[in-house]
Amino acid sequence: MRYLPLTDVDRAKMRAVIGIETDADLYADVPRSALLSQPVDLPGPQGEMEVERAIAALAAKNLSSAKAPSFLGAGAYRHHIPATVDAMIQRGEFLTAYTPYQPEISQGTLQMLFEFQTQVAMLTGMEVANASMYDGATACAEAVLMAGRVTRRHRAVLAGGLHPHYRDVTATSAHFIGFDLVGPDSDPSHPAFAASVIDLIDDNTACVVVQTPDVFGRIIDLRPIAEAAHARGALLVAVTTEILSLGLLESPGAQGADIVAAEGQSLGNPLGFGGPYVGLFATRASLVRQMPGRVAGQTLDVEGQRGWVLTLSTREQHIRREKATSNICTNSGLCALAFSIHAALLGEEGLGRLARINHANARALADRLTTVPGVEVLNESFFNEFTVRLSKPAMDVADALAERGILGGVPVSRLLPERTDLKDLMLVAVTELNTGADMDALANALQEVLS
Amino acid sequence: MSVKYTQDHEWIAVAGDTATVGITDYALAQLGDLVFVEVPEAGRTLSKGDEAAVVESVKAASEVYAPVSGEVTEGNSAIADDPSTVSGDPAGSGWFFKMTLSDPSELDAMMDADAYKAYVDGLD
Amino acid sequence: MTDFSQGRTNVPMGGSQAPGAQTVSGSRGLEFAEPLIFEMHHEGRTGVDLPDVPVSDARLNGMRRQGPVGLPGLSEPQVVRHYTRLSQKNYGIDSGFYPLGSCTMKHNPRLGEKAARMAGLGDLHPLQPFSTVQGALELVDTLAHWIKTLCGMPAVAMSPAAGAHGELCGMMAIKAAIEDRGEAATRTRVLVPDSAHGTNPATAAACGFSVDSIPANDRGRVDVAALKAKLGPDVAGVMLTNPNTCGLFETEILDIADAVHAAGGYFYCDGANFNAIVGRVRPGDLGIDCMHLNLHKTFATPHGGGGPGAGPTVLSDALAPYAPVPYIVHDAKGLRLVERQADAGEGEKPFGRIKGFHGQMGVFIRALVYMMSHGAEGLLQSSTDAVLNANYLRARLGDVMSVPFDGICMHEVLFDDAFLHDTGVTTLDFAKAMIDEGFHPMTMYFPLVVHGALLMEPTESESKETLDGYVATLRALTERAKAGDVQFFKDAPRLTPRRRLDETTAARKPVLRWTPPVEDNA
Structure with missing residues (x-):
């Protein structure tokens, strides 16, 4: 098998060192009734050519969006990806590294994340950003839960123009954790009226979630909504599924958003039938300790040289366990890299x-x-x-x-x-x-x- | 003024009907260099055992519990601004918060300095 | 420059600089001093050639951006060089041995990269009509079949984006089942062993459960008597990792499953360590109700410096009806997705949706390529080799390092820091010295149930020669520690792009982004 370096001779020598006779001795702790007596019923091994042929046959059954005039969006957008992006993310030192837990030999990933965080903060008009989330929809749900921690309230108002997947993911988390969601249905035949959400904000509201451009494409003026939310002690969570829009439109931060949850796929990441994508999450500096997700920070090494580390880890599950800000223990590292390289080129x-x-x-x-x-x-x-x-x-x-x-x-x-x-x-x-x-x-x- | 200790490694110094609360040298040694401290706001009502403050080092985080019931009269903003100052004087200027006592009898079951020392010596 | 000088007073004191560290440029041969992209900005430079198309404000609802974003301008060669240089400051599986316990850092076949980029896969929009994505749905369905067969489970939820996300999916399915039984108000407690990954208690909390911990026994397994004593009508379930985080198979797992079920609870298994038993033991035969798989561990999809991964979650008959949307169904026209709860069929009670679109397709393709390449026999040989390699390390290091639990281990081997007792060298120092020797350290200080844990997972990708070289290095380092050469370890690493970093200042005064330098008017 081309991926396995041990030979039968190696294996025999190693078993002798361990002091066992057969492979079965390695599994002596497994209850006998649970051990399979024969291989599972799945196909046998195949070479590269055969596997490639089989996958290509599956691909051929699909209509490639590159081969058809394509106008699909709704949260995933087909953009040109510069050749440099794919060449750089396939460098093995980026591709095959784990989470940068050993900063001395992970400065590449850490510096890249610090640059990514800065780019996201700049685009969204916010003070800080994390090192990315699974996708825009999960970032939206995490933003609502964070608003609950900040305000100690358990009710959120979702604007009608929020992408239904974002709404559903948020509703699923909210249901299990005991969080009330309210929100109007949207009628896209009319311009979106801020009043439809403003009227629902009350003194128990943790946050208002508004997507702009909304799922129907309408550009929303967040300012009156931010003002109404803040007057009631609630936060404004701004969502965007098309991060490129912020190259032309006013940033959510400039309009008073407290948290921005966005999908970053449009920069650097292929459509890929829906994933993996890269969730963007940005907020105010004063709220950073309630922010979910991993974050890279700047510091110095013992020789006084600038470097980066993962920081504020006490928010995270491996230390706080059941009191963590989120159960998330990863980010979308390689997708964040693709995003960052594309933004650097632009x-x-x-x-x-x-x-x-x-x-x-x-x-x-x-x-x-x-x-x-x-x-x-x-x-x-x-x-x-x-x-x-x-x-x-x-x-x-x-x-x-x-x-x-x-x-x-x-x-x-x-x-x-x-x-x-x-x-x-x-x-x-x-x-x-x-x-x-x-x-x-x-x-x-x-x-x-x-x- | 008398000083009592809890099994959660907090000290409470009582003078009249007000008390000052902090963490012990042992707690500090377990945590390492503090990087973040959150203290309660004046006016907050606490029941014995409530989470009152937060301390964090790089690799650990812990709550500081209200050792007795009462109302917070002051949180130490100096240690919230610069957590490293707790390290220099945890039993003095590194105090966390001051509070009134609604039930002084809650102090009775707590350890005095000698009992606390024996308790700490008994840990690993 | 910016804020970073504020850390100077708290810098830990280090030893002497590495030989040859002093250069005029700050670079050291192939190791380059590389600024941030924001510090390389040059007005008028760009890495793309696009026409400048003017647009009016007519359809922007008055929301045109007023100020600049602040992104720097760089040319393409600068960008290529920047990321090439950054990559050279990273350690990956491609670079060398990466025995990071519980992370399964095995070789990432490049065939997966090629397949994921094929036209007709990499460029599919997730909302294309089903008739135009039959091959993609077939691919996901095929992967699901492999997963269900390897696990001996009737159903799998494919949408979770990572291991912790799969845990969330599994615990939500459990909660949904409990709600369906009308016991949501009473079954509120979840039992989690002390040795569990931190994600387990965090996930239980994210589903609104309270967490109750179970101690380990002196054999490194769950204390079954203590677990049974905590079972009751208020217990929703148990979250257990098997093989566990001490690298051991839970010998009494069938007894545990029976006890949990008898008490009316569900059995969640953390599948992080599935690599030890693929093809030899099916979780479905262990009484498990749900388990996530880390495709990025067990099935070799690249970790990417921290994601993306994928965490498909297998479900028992009891939990299968609650699987989240979307899921694939077969009908007269072929394959399609059920994407909303409202569209669920007879007997299906999806608990909701946990991710946008349908799951991590790019990761699915790579995982299926890996599985098809190995075939049933190859997967069995892989898991066996992974366990063999871990036991080989145990056998060759056990006499000089300290093994807290006797006996055969699974695919990872746990040491504690007893062998460093009284040397002044800590687990962290020892790990940092390994870096200078060209190895990525093992997992440190986890699991929490032994002191100063060192958890090594060699995986099946390593040759006997690599393991022998690693053993020889660790034996020499151990000898050096025991000889009292403490400073050597405290100063490590010396030969890396950066030496030990000041994490205390980083957390005290967080600098999480670059900000433009303040103009000095003086």
Whole structure:
């Protein structure tokens, strides 16, 4: 077996050193009734070529989003990833390292995390960020629980435009820990009104959770919501599923957010059928000891040289055990690295340009689709994703477009099947990768499907 | 003024109906260099055994419990601002909080200095 | 520069500098002094070429950004060099022997990297119509089949993103089952051994349970009498690691499972140490109700410097109905996902959702590639070699280091610090000296049930020559410690990019991000 260096001769010598005769002697402590008497019923070993062929055959059964005009978003976005990103994250010293518990031989990972934390804090307009979470949805749930610890309250208001997966993940955690959630349903036919959440804030509210751009693509002004929350002693948790939007839009920090929970997939990370992604988590410096997750901090070594270590560990499970801020014991290290490298390549100028291209392309498609009979663009405001109302159920339209080799948009009923009133709505995302030809293809196909 | 000790390695110095609470040398030695201290706000009502303050070193964290019931009159902001100052004088300027006593009889079961020394000597 | 000078007064005093440390540039040969990207900023530089497209504010709801983000400008060659240099300050499995106990640092086959990047896998959107992702769903379903077969369990929840997330999934399933029985108000306690990973009590707390600890006995196993004494109608379940964190198989595990079930509780097993028994023992045959697998440990997907991993969680018949969404079902049109509780079928009672989308697909691909490469026989040989290697270390080091628990160990071997008694050298010092010798240290000070623990997990990826070299080094270091050369250990490591770092100041005055230097107007 190509991954196993021991030979039968080695094994025999080692058994002799240990003082045992057979492999079975290694498992003498296992109750005999629990030992398998024959190998499990699974296929036998295969060489690289055979495995590669088998996986390629599975891949061939899928429609690659790179081979089709693709307008899918709803929390996962297809962006161009510079070649440098993938080359760098595959360096074995990054790829095959564990958590940087030995800082003297982990300065690469630690410095990278410190840079990542700084980039996330800058983008979100917050003072500090952690070294990343599993994804945006889990970051959102952790933000709500953190707000509960900070305020010692157990009620959260979730805005209607929060991504349904984020809402569901938060609701699952809240249910088991005894946290009340309230929130209005959203009607994307109208602009999002801050009043719908502001009216629900009371003196027992730990936080208000607002996504912008929201799941329907609408850009929300967080400032009045922040003001109303703070007046009641509640925190504002700002969520974004498209971190690139912050290259063009005002940061949540500048609008009064206390915690930002975001999905960072858009920078450096492929769609990958939904994961692994990278959750971003940022907050105010004064709240850092209630922040979940790992964090790198700067210090000096015995020779006075600057270096980095994991710090504030007493918040974490390996020390605090049942009193920890979270049970999380990892981050999304390699995805954070990909994010950080992409952000380093973009820089201030590149980020702004990329964000503007996304918005310009989205506006071009919105204008184009307005001319298609049976399509109505609902949004007044958007970044790179908007909602359309179709003259037929969106799920059927999406299937019909797929048959034509076009990934046309995410039917709202895929995310909210119980909202039958929204079954004609589709979320359409546009990025720098969508060409004019892609947009023509979508508009023409929609015209055909809807006629 | 009398000083009593708890099995949680806290000391309580009582003068009249107010008391000052801190942690012992032994507790400090177990924790190592302190990096974070949180003290209670004045006005907080505590029952005996409530979590009143937090101490953290790099690798350990612990609660400081209210040794008796009463109301907090002052938390030591100096040690919250600079936790390293506890190390110099845990039995003096490194005090954690002052409180009133609602039931002085709660002190009766606690150890005096000799009993506490014997207790510590008996630990590992 | 920035805040870092504030730590100077608290710097621990070190020994002499490494030979040749003094250079003009600060670099040392192949070990480069590398600034932060923010300190390399140069106006006008960029690492991407994109057109400058003006856009109006018409559809931005008045929320256009007013100030700069603050990101630095770097060219592509600078970026490549920066990350190359950073990588060279890291130790990975690719670099050398990494016997970090309970972390299963085995070789990461590169075929997994290639497969995960294939067109039609790496670039699939998670919300494509099911008809366009049948191969992806088949891949997940195939992996689920391998996992269920290896575990002897009827169901698996695929969405957990990491081991601790899998624990959360398992404990939520237990809580959901208890709620369904109408016992949520009364069954509130979870029993966790002292030797458990910290995630176990933290997870139980995150599900609203209180935690009650169970002591270990003098054989390094759970004290079964103490466990039984704590069982009762208020116990929701027991969380046990098997093989346990002392590297031992819980010999009375069947008895424990029976007792927990008789008391009406569920048996959660932490699967962190599954690598010892893959293909030889099925958790389903041990009476376990749920167990997470760390695909990044047992099935060799890269740890990536701290994630991402994946923690699929197998479930017994009793817990299977409560598996979270999404999950795959087969219907007339092929495979599809149930993604919302509202869409659950007959008899399915999903407790909710724990992650966005469907799970760590990129990790699934790598794990399946690993499993298919080994096949059933290869997986059995791997776990056997892992146990053989650990016992070989035990046999070759047991006479000079101290083994707290006698007998054969599983895939990791635990030592305590009795062999360093009265030398003045601590477990930490010993570990730091290993770094200078080119080895990644073992896990230190865990589990908590022995003093100064040193937990070594060699994995099946290591050759006998590597183990022999490691043994020779550790025997020499042990001799040096016993000879009283304390300062040698206190000064270690000497040959690393950084020497011991001041963690006290880092925690006292946290500097968690770079900030621009304050302009000096003087």
